[in-house]
Amino acid sequence: MTIFSRIIAGEIPCHRVYEDEHVLAFLDIGPLSDGHLLVIPKEAKAQIHELSDESAAAIGRVLPRLARAVMQATGATAYNILQNNGAMAHQAVMHVHFHIIPRIGTSGLGVGWNAGKLEGARAADLVSRMKGALG
Ligand code: AMP
Numbered sequence: 001m002t003i004f005s006r007i008i009a010g011e012i013p014c015h016r017v018y019e020d021e022h023v024l025a026f027l028d029i030g031p032l033s034d035g036h037l038l039v040i041p042k043e044a045k046a047q048i049h050e051l052s053d054e055s056a057a058a059i060g061r062v063l064p065r066l067a068r069a070v071m072q073a074t075g076a077t078a079y080n081i082l083q084n085n086g087a088m089a090h091q092a093v094m095h096v097h098f099h100i101i102p103r104i105g106t107s108g109l110g111v112g113w114n115a116g117k118l119e120g121a122r123a124a125d126l127v128s129r130m131k132g133a134l135g
Contacts, residue, residue: 004095022058033107035074037100046094047085076102080109
């Protein structure tokens with residue numbers, strides 16, 4: 001059981017901003033910037049590819065609304081939505097969560113973006129493999 005399951009169960013307090021049948025949103029305890037919000041499904045799954053369509057849809061339905069609330073509350077006009085999957089991808093809490101991180105001045109998410117170049121043959125191979133996986 002992760003700390004987020006314990007928050008959902010009410011065993012650990014949080015600064016709750018939003019709750020419905022499938023989703024809970026609360027302030028991140030270690031904010032990268034003022035207003036840093038976490039949005040989590042109540043379904044206890046570690047990574048997003050494990051999530052049910054129902055939970056995924058419920059999160060998708062409220063994310064824009066919650067982003068608007070973060071913007072209005074903080075005055076931020078820019079923000080990042082971050083969703084880490086796996087310890088190698090910087091995931092610390094193994095319960096699916098979306099970060100909404102306002103960019104306020106220099107505070108917010110620092111992004112390293114080491115862009116490569118997409119080659120035609122590799123692109124064709126990837127598209128074919130992904131379409132195969134989607135069935
Ligand atoms: P990640 O690296 O994507 O797994 O991020 C986990 C996030 O959860 C971090 O930003 C933590 O600050 C946050 N966090 C951990 N425990 C709590 C808690 N009890 N209440 C609120 N946020 C938490």
